[in-house]
Amino acid sequence: MSLSADIGKSGVALGGPALGAGRGPRLRPLLSRLLALRWIAVALVLVGWFVYYPIVDNFFVSTTNQDIFTGEVTQVGLDNYRRLAEDPVVGRALWNNGAYAVLSIVFQVFAAFCLAAIVEGLSSERWRNFWRALYFVPSAISTTVTGLLFYFIYQPDIGILDGLLKALNLEHWSHVWLGDPQTAIYAIIAMSQWQGFGYSTLLFTIAIQKIPQELYDAARMDGAGPLRQLWSITFPLTREMTGMMIIVTVTGAFQVFNEVMVMTGGGPNNSSQVLGTWLYEQGFNQNDMGYAAAIGSVVFAVTMLTGILQLWYTRRRRVLA
């Protein structure tokens, strides 16, 4: 903005003296702006080709039936979307993604915020560093490795979880966690919270550290206790981080794939399918790329909507402030 404005004013930058010579005053800024575009042209082409073109193309693909072996393409209009609306597994996947989002907000946003506030409230720097590191360690492990780790933890009879329940005389609670359609997705979500909790805590820790200490000192002088400080200082001044964490968490919940693939593959009987794994199943196992693209469009719509809502919320907060 400022660069193009400067160019427009001088008429000499980049294009040299001849740039605006003999042309009207309205044309000059336009030409200057167009010339300025060349600096971002490469980036625009790359982003357009690798980000926006696949999004648009994905929609067109979703209006076709394609056979990857023969290369045959049949136009089917919105049939794949009609099929999608009637597909009970898509409903199940949406529910699972929704549950993923809600539970992730509870644990990775609100619980992580509380934990970060508690850790930052510790007087000992050494203990603060220790707890930060301890909570962050699971985030350093890859999702696939964590998935395999929890697959063994959840194993019936020989898994650590059932072993622990037996040791605590809670044998009646032991369960085929990943093999039962009622518990499979929640067992996966629990693993995901374990892994993501520390990362969220660390981000909240950074946000809390940015709050000027003087505010807390003043509040203390006014007689505010720790809870009052949390509610009246920490919470409002980390609101932007909270908003960002919600959008990241919800978007992530609708894009979840690896952990489900590793731990259950979407089973048993599709009970733990999420949109990502169902997309993969349709596209890569059932040779139904058109339908897979339609599922991809749903994922895009949901995450896009979340992003728009978040942008609207953030802008509104700024205006109110």
Add this chain to the structure above:
Amino acid sequence: MKRSLQSMTAIVAAMSALGAGAAAAQTAVADPAAPVEYEGTIKVLTKFGMQRLAPYFTELAQEYEAQHPGVTIELIQEDDDSVKGKTKTLVASNSIPDVFFSWTGTWGGNFIRGERAVDLTPVIGPDTEWGKTFAPAAVDAFVYDGKHYGIPLYLDAKFMGYSKPIFEKLGLSVPETLEDMLAACDTIKEAGITPISIGNKEPWVAVHYLGQLLAYNVPKDVLERDFDPATAEYADPGYVASLEQFKAIADRCTIGAGMNGISYQNALQELSDGKSAMYYQEIIEFDNSASAKTKLKPEEFGFFPLPAPKDAKGDPKALEGAPEGYMISSASENVPLALDFMKFVTSQANAKVLSAPPYGQPSAVIGGADPAQMSPAVVGGLEDIAEASYLMQWLDTVNHPRVAAAWLSNLQAFAGGSVTAEEVVAEVRAAAAAAK
């Protein structure tokens, strides 16, 4: 996590765009007289990605490269599960390797339908020099529309592997019928041992049980008709009977619904560790179940075909299994070299290496299975394959993908106890109708 899904959606779009824009390759026919130019790179997609099997192709590639310095063999090694997705990804992006793994049945038929595989009839047909080196049934398994498209590498079939020490300790003999096996399970369970370890997290495991039971309960011609969505009816009572028999096995011989939470590899390990008495496995897994490194030693390992029920209406001599092999891509720029490499792979000397431990993959090459070098169990399994009335192909590769998916997910639900046998058959029937 997030990036992978974004990438995958982009891949779906990009692959589809490529697929839409690029017509499938033209049918190519191998020319036996074509000279081999020992120069360039040959890409090979194998199903030997598992640690135990990977060295086979790795060593052969190194040996071939040493013999022909101008040639590079580039291996893409996948395992049993990942090879399906990998193959389709490569096909969709028109980058299928020169040599690629294939099952028989509908899976292999896809490549023929899309003109992706070279017609090998002139080089591996029944009267050709190379063709005569293979077991005829193995080569014929890759015949589509009267033409030969596959190079069979090994034979495969499903058997019940068992621990001889546990059977001997409990005074059990090899069961003759399904009812005998269920009774043996009761005895084993009373002794505090898991009769059959089973892991159905990968849902094809239960589907393999059902495939063998269907061969016993449903006449062959009915099965063949039902495998084709255009003629499928799924009206034979043998389907429900087979499912009920599987239910009986699950209830009396296994941990039941818990099987859905266990991987097949863990279940196999239970037999190897002596924690279970039986495990239903492929002949190519025999040397993995019992070896010098496992608690269950090779001499303690026994096997028998899954016993047929007494009043089976199908074919009690049928055996579930199929040869597995390789095809040559019609897009390959050096078909003669790719064929030359596969001739090297299927030479009698290399076939013997493949059949012997630690690989234990009984070669499809005549004389490539040397009993002196092989595990006795693998030799015995090969004899059973030879005596089988016919080989019932895997349900998940012989069927249309949509029908296969219906079998896979519904059988998992059936094993978990949430649907009835009749409901499973109804779902499969509906999937076949939708696939027409």
